[in-house]
Amino acid sequence: MRFIPHSPADIEHMLAAVGVDSLDELFRDIPAALRATGSIDLPPGLSEQAVRGHLEALAARNPGAAMLSFLGAGAYPHFVPAIVDNILQRAEFYSAYTPYQPEVSQGTLQAIFEFQTLTAMLFGLEVGNASMYDGASATAEAVLMALRLHPKRPRVVLARTLPPEYRDTVRTYLDGAGDSELLEAPCDADGRVDAAWLAANVDARTAAVVVGYPNVFGIVEDLVAVHTAAAAHGALLVTATAEPLALALLRPPGECGAAIAVGEGQSFGVPLSYGGPGVGLFATRLQHVRSMPGRLVGEAHDEAGRRGYVLTLATREQHIRRERATSNICTNHGLIALATTVYLSLLGKHGLRRLAHLNLARAHRAAARLTAGGRWRLAFAGPFFNEFAVRGTDARGALARAQAAGVLAGVPLGRWYPEFDDVLLIAVTELHDDAAVARLVEVLAA
Amino acid sequence: MSGLRDKQAGLLLDEPLIFDRSAPGRCGIDLADEPGAPADYLPAALLREPIEGFPEVSEPEVLRHFLRLSQWNFGTATTFYPLGSCTMKYNPLANEVVARLPGFAALHPLTPDELAQGALELCWELEAMLGEICGMDAVSLQPAAGAHGELTGMKMVRSYHRDRGDTRTTVLIPASAHGTNPASAALAGYQVQTIESNAVGLVEAETVRRVMTDQVAALMITNPNTLGLFEREIAQIAAAVHGQGGLVYFDGANLNALLGVAKPGKVGADVLHINLHKTFSTPHGGGGPGAGPIGVRAPLAPYLPGPRLARAADGLLRWSAVPERSIGRVRGFHGNVGMLVRAYAFITALGGDGLTLATRMAVLAANYIRVALTGPYDLAQPALCMHECVFTDKTLEAHGVKTLDVAKRLLDYGFYAPTIYFPLVVPGALMIEPTETESRETLDSFIAAMLAIAREAAQEPATLQNAPTLTPVGRLDEARAARRPVLRWSPAQGE
Numbered sequence: 001m002r003f004i005p006h007s008p009a010d011i012e013h014m015l016a017a018v019g020v021d022s023l024d025e026l027f028r029d030i031p032a033a034l035r036a037t038g039s040i041d042l043p044p045g046l047s048e049q050a051v052r053g054h055l056e057a058l059a060a061r062n063p064g065a066a067m068l069s070f071l072g073a074g075a076y077p078h079f080v081p082a083i084v085d086n087i088l089q090r091a092e093f094y095s096a097y098t099p100y101q102p103e104v105s106q107g108t109l110q111a112i113f114e115f116q117t118l119t120a121m122l123f124g125l126e127v128g129n130a131s132m133y134d135g136a137s138a139t140a141e142a143v144l145m146a147l148r149l150h151p152k153r154p155r156v157v158l159a160r161t162l163p164p165e166y167r168d169t170v171r172t173y174l175d176g177a178g179d180s181e182l183l184e185a186p187c188d189a190d191g192r193v194d195a196a197w198l199a200a201n202v203d204a205r206t207a208a209v210v211v212g213y214p215n216v217f218g219i220v221e222d223l224v225a226v227h228t229a230a231a232a233h234g235a236l237l238v239t240a241t242a243e244p245l246a247l248a249l250l251r252p253p254g255e256c257g258a259a260i261a262v263g264e265g266q267s268f269g270v271p272l273s274y275g276g277p278g279v280g281l282f283a284t285r286l287q288h289v290r291s292m293p294g295r296l297v298g299e300a301h302d303e304a305g306r307r308g309y310v311l312t313l314a315t316r317e318q319h320i321r322r323e324r325a326t327s328n329i330c331t332n333h334g335l336i337a338l339a340t341t342v343y344l345s346l347l348g349k350h351g352l353r354r355l356a357h358l359n360l361a362r363a364h365r366a367a368a369r370l371t372a373g374g375r376w377r378l379a380f381a382g383p384f385f386n387e388f389a390v391r392g393t394d395a396r397g398a399l400a401r402a403q404a405a406g407v408l409a410g411v412p413l414g415r416w417y418p419e420f421d422d423v424l425l426i427a428v429t430e431l432h433d434d435a436a437v438a439r440l441v442e443v444l445a446a
Numbered sequence: 447m448s449g450l451r452d453k454q455a456g457l458l459l460d461e462p463l464i465f466d467r468s469a470p471g472r473c474g475i476d477l478a479d480e481p482g483a484p485a486d487y488l489p490a491a492l493l494r495e496p497i498e499g500f501p502e503v504s505e506p507e508v509l510r511h512f513l514r515l516s517q518w519n520f521g522t523a524t525t526f527y528p529l530g531s532c533t534m535k536y537n538p539l540a541n542e543v544v545a546r547l548p549g550f551a552a553l554h555p556l557t558p559d560e561l562a563q564g565a566l567e568l569c570w571e572l573e574a575m576l577g578e579i580c581g582m583d584a585v586s587l588q589p590a591a592g593a594h595g596e597l598t599g600m601k602m603v604r605s606y607h608r609d610r611g612d613t614r615t616t617v618l619i620p621a622s623a624h625g626t627n628p629a630s631a632a633l634a635g636y637q638v639q640t641i642e643s644n645a646v647g648l649v650e651a652e653t654v655r656r657v658m659t660d661q662v663a664a665l666m667i668t669n670p671n672t673l674g675l676f677e678r679e680i681a682q683i684a685a686a687v688h689g690q691g692g693l694v695y696f697d698g699a700n701l702n703a704l705l706g707v708a709k710p711g712k713v714g715a716d717v718l719h720i721n722l723h724k725t726f727s728t729p730h731g732g733g734g735p736g737a738g739p740i741g742v743r744a745p746l747a748p749y750l751p752g753p754r755l756a757r758a759a760d761g762l763l764r765w766s767a768v769p770e771r772s773i774g775r776v777r778g779f780h781g782n783v784g785m786l787v788r789a790y791a792f793i794t795a796l797g798g799d800g801l802t803l804a805t806r807m808a809v810l811a812a813n814y815i816r817v818a819l820t821g822p823y824d825l826a827q828p829a830l831c832m833h834e835c836v837f838t839d840k841t842l843e844a845h846g847v848k849t850l851d852v853a854k855r856l857l858d859y860g861f862y863a864p865t866i867y868f869p870l871v872v873p874g875a876l877m878i879e880p881t882e883t884e885s886r887e888t889l890d891s892f893i894a895a896m897l898a899i900a901r902e903a904a905q906e907p908a909t910l911q912n913a914p915t916l917t918p919v920g921r922l923d924e925a926r927a928a929r930r931p932v933l934r935w936s937p938a939q940g941e
Binding site for chain 2: 045128
């Protein structure tokens with residue numbers, strides 16, 4: 001086996017050093033009855049060439065990956081500059097582990113420090129953590145954190161416009177977490193969370209109000225209004241962003257009053273990979289940092305006064321505090337956090353904004369062209385970024401016909417929202433030039 | 447960090463923060479021209495200014511910045527990484543290639559099932575492979591990491607009992623367990639009751655029997671345990687838990703010791719998680735992403751997170767709706783599929799025989815180190831170990847040297863450090879896990895370094911106490927860092 005270096009002579013030498021006669025004897029402390037159950041019924045191993053061939057054959061059975069696609073709904077196709085993956089393929093990064101020994105892990109630690117800074121700036125908040133698993137689980141952790149910050153308030157309001165998989169994940173995490181209670185705020189005709197409902201239902205028992213930003217329909221919520229409704233009763237505003245590119249243009253959640261802002265970082269230089277790994281973004285105000293889940297990197301100095309970085313504020317964490325930790329999270333998504341750090345460094349202050357503008361403009365042009373014919377109309381009147389919902393009769397039939405013509409034209413909202421069975425959700429990014437949009441309009445005309 | 451440093455200036459390149467490389471107007475990307483302004487499409491009240499402080503750096507500078515940072519890291523590809531309990535084995539490059547095949551990497555998670563059959567087939571087969579390796583009846587690939595798998599498993603335990611009208615309150619966890627175990631149990635709503643091991647480091651069935659009541663929902667147990675010892679009474683322990691209606695949660699962190707040796711599902715486990723980034727060699731990534739699939743015995747299968755994969759009447763694999771009794775989703779989409787592809791490639795490359803060999807070599811290597819270091823270092827338990835061995839700080843104390851000092855000195859010798867001060871039940875623990883992929887020569891050089899350090903501890907303890915000296919930075923003042931946390935760069939600071 002090519003990964004295992006031990007020759008027969010090595011094995012013999014090592015067995016002798018250990019003082020056992022055979023490899024089997026190494027396992028003599030395991031009761032024989034248990035050992036009898038051990039053998040693995042899998043085919044013999046394969047060469048690298050054979051494994052590659054097998055995986056290529058499987059990959060070839062995913063024709064959806066090569067089709068013109070306007071699928072979004074929480075995972076967005078974007079162009080990835082070559083540098084990002086080149087850095088990810090540096091084995092010094094990918095084959096390291098959590099930087100427990102900072103003196104030989106400064107690469108990872110400094111990159112995470114930069115990641116934390118970028119996350120905080122993006123959300124307009126003071127501090128970002130070293131990452132979470134993904135947007136959905138980060139949202140769940142944000143809700144748990146809000147409940148910790150408001151221990152006497154059992155209620156959490158989730159906007160129905162929050163991505164459904166985020167809501168489902170919150171529900172799973174909260175089951176068993178004390179006597180918490182989840183309420184769902186309906187959406188209005190503009191596709192935003194219903195402000196009147198919030199005014200009537202947020203109360204002194206409410207710990208937090210959670211909205212998507214942009215929300216699942218691609219609509220930009222009026223965060224200031226939501227914050228006003230929440231703050232009137234002392235509830236925290238929590239935002240969840242599945243398409244963080246929008247934050248290059250939109251007022252950041254922190255500036256609109258959010259106490260915690262989370263998101264999914266996949267858009268920033270990470271391939272779709274059928275939905276994972278992505279990376280959870282998590283930011284909050286400095287005053288709440290000790291209630292924050294996840295790892296944190298901080299600046300430190302050695303005796304010679306040289307600056308370096310270390311894992312810090314670990315007393316919140318499971319390996320110190322065990323059952324009283326702020327979260328059970330241990331490993332986060334460090335390598336993907338690195339990808340987003342490289343990506344955001346490359347695009348930077350101006351490139352990210354220009355890219356966001358390109359997405360915005362192309363999505364609006366696509367929406368205008370698609371709705372010009374009368375076959376489709378915008379499902380919601382609210383402002384949108386690079387994803388929009390259109391309504392038309394037999395939406396699912398149209399989608400199937402587009403698929404037969406080789407285009408993945410969108411996600412049927414009826415998948416999650418029975419009341420919107422005639423609505424398609426369409427994502428348009430910098431990957432979709434005029435020809436691609438023309439093709440979309442063409443296949444959806446039928 | 448600036449200026450020439452004594453002796454090492456030619457090798458060590460000080461690298462500022464990316465923010466400090468910024469100059470106004472630079473950008474590392476060129477984009478298609480798009481006329482107009484955001485305000486043409488969005489109300490001005492919703493818009494922000496350009497993000498103050500975001501980097502302004504050209505492409506070559508970005509590459510150089512991160513390449514230099516990479517050079518400041520030890521990884522398993524460059525360095526022996528004997529980090530106990532983390533199974534830092536070789537990460538085959540071939541797996542990096544297959545995970546990047548466009549058919550996987552460019553596949554959107556909401557692609558219609560019929561256009562993603564290759565990915566679904568891979569997941570379906572991987573579920574079956576992991577089930578076979580662990581002796582489990584059903585597997586979910588959804589959890590993103592080991593701790594995430596633990597939380598998933600404990601949520602399932604809760605749902606299982608609740609369906610039986612059973613409101614159990616407590617989970618038993620040995621004192622030697624990973625911190626994630628009690629944290630996960632607490633997050634699932636349970637109280638944690640710690641149980642002690644005996645004088646030789648093992649949990650006794652009698653101890654479990656004594657504390658086992660009808661209020662105990664589950665026992666969480668790691669086997670081999672964190673001392674590197676196989677829990678010999680696991681069958682009797684499981685019987686004691688099952689006898690009172692409880693479940694056995696098996697922490698698969700140490701599964702690398704069991705491949706082809708014993709299957710958790712056949713030795714009493716009802717639920718287990720598997721760290722694909724340990725046993726199945728997906729890269730640790732400097733702290734993730736990993737993957738933490740969860741395996742269960744049949745009675746718990748209905749509670750697995752959904753959606754679930756199933757083969758439809760037309761022969762195609764499809765995602766089902768979330769089953770009625772499922773705990774629900776624990777994350778977005780289907781799992782860390784990019785990592786699942788790597789693990790699948792690893793298992794396919796090794797096959798049943800190769801996996802069995804891997805465990806045997808990992809256990810042989812750990813024992814080889816154990817024997818060579820016993821004496822100069824105090825072995826926590828005098829017994830054959832499994833995939834890792836644990837020493838105490840007893841032989842160091844007399845010289846005023848701590849476990850931490852040994853760890854730091856190892857960095858000067860060009861090795862990553864073992865896991866230290868864990869398990870908590872061992873004073874000043876040094877936990878060493880060599881894995882199967884390190885050659886005898888590497889093990890010998892590591893042993894030689896450890897023995898040299900033991901001599902230094904006696905003869906020149908200050909050398910250890912001042913270590914490391916050959917790294918880009920010396921020991922960093924972690925206490926001060928925590929007292930006055932600086933958790934980000936700020937624009938004001940950069941001016």
